Amino acid sequence: MDTEILSVVLQRWEVVDSLREEPKDKRALVGDVDCSRSTVDRAVRELESIGVVEYREGDHGVTPLGETVASGLEALVETVERRIELEPFLEWIPEGEFDLGLEHLSGAELWVPEPGDPWAMVNRHVAALEAADDVRCVLPLTGLHAYEAVYEGVVAGGRAELIVSPDVARTFRTDPAYADMTAELATTGRYRLSRYDGSIPYFVGLLDDIVQIGVDEAGEPRALLETTDPEARRWAEGEIEAYERDGTRVDLSVDLPADPSTDSPRTGS
CATH class of the missing domain: 1.10.10.10 (Winged helix-like DNA-binding domain superfamily/Winged helix DNA-binding domain)
Known part of the structure; x- marks a missing residue:
């Protein structure tokens, strides 16, 4: 032009x-x-x-x-404005790791640490988990409050599928704060845990109709995006299915020895 x-x-x-x-x-x-x-x-x-x-x-x-x-100028301005708006989220994603078009995040809500509320994104994530009946998540890190919300939802009749890093999978099964909940979840028939051995650059979650995408820095949550955009949902479904396909289902009927000397992995809540 x-x-x-x-x-x-x-x-x-x-x-x-x-x-x-x-x-x-x-x-x-x-x-x-x-x-x-x-x-x-x-x-x-x-x-x-x-x-x-x-x-x-x-x-x-x-x-x-x-x-x-x-x-064309309007579209360009909208793209630039959206990129600037989402920069507190995008800056924590490794280059080339995020392929959802920003046009599908135009109405997304963004949570970041705020003065006086440094865990705003974690609190929102937990609140959405507490309200959801059907949870599917890919998790690079974990947090006790979030896992408690998953546990309470499944025990009450909901369903949860979690695909996690090896460290998070071990924490769920051996850390005293998590292990009893995991053992009970395994008896419900409505909880599935898979381990993914590769890199998980960001959190992706489907919580009923809500899509959540979260980013961290060395285990410290930095930003959370939330949207109900249909195209974003299709993208999230594809991401979760790909991790599930390449992951390994964890057999929760086989006990692991507790390892109290090992710290919990990266925790987000």
């Missing part, structure tokens, strides 16, 4: 935007954009000279080229 066209359209955006709504004569245009007649005259001449605006049947209107340029 010609840089001169882009520059002029950006400089004269108010006029272009007004004429996109409907063609107008200059008097109506002056009233709509709240500019002087001389400014509008100059803007229209510049836009006509680059083929973005044309005069027809007594009014000025946007040409097909003008509409294409304006639509």
Whole structure:
């Protein structure tokens, strides 16, 4: 796209935007954009000279080229704004590891540490778990409050499928704070635990209709995204299924010896 066209359209955006709504004569245009007649005259001449605006049947209107340029600029601005808005989340994801289009996160809510509430994202994650009947998650780290919410939900009749790192799987089975809950969950028939031996760069969760995506830095939660976008849900389902396919189902009927000398793995709540 010609840089001169882009520059002029950006400089004269108010006029272009007004004429996109409907063609107008200059008097109506002056009233709509709240500019002087001389400014509008100059803007229209510049836009006509680059083929973005044309005069027809007594009014000025946007040409097909003008509409294409304006639509493209709007999309670009939206993408940049979305990227800036999501940067507190995206900055913690390794390059090339996240392939969900940002357009599917336009309505997402973002939780990050706040002064006086450094665990805002963890608290939101736990609250969503407490309200969910059907939980499917890929977890690079764990937290006791979150696991308690999963436990209470399954015992009450819900279902949970967790795909976790080897360290988290061992914690669930051998750490005294988790082991009794895991043993009881295993008897319900509504709890499934799988181990994934590769890297899990971020948390992905489906909690009923909610998609959650969480990021951390060396075990410290940094941000949580939440959305109900249908395309984001399809993406999350694909992510979870891929981890499940490449993971190993944990046989909870086989006891592991407790290892009290081993600290719990990266914990998030």
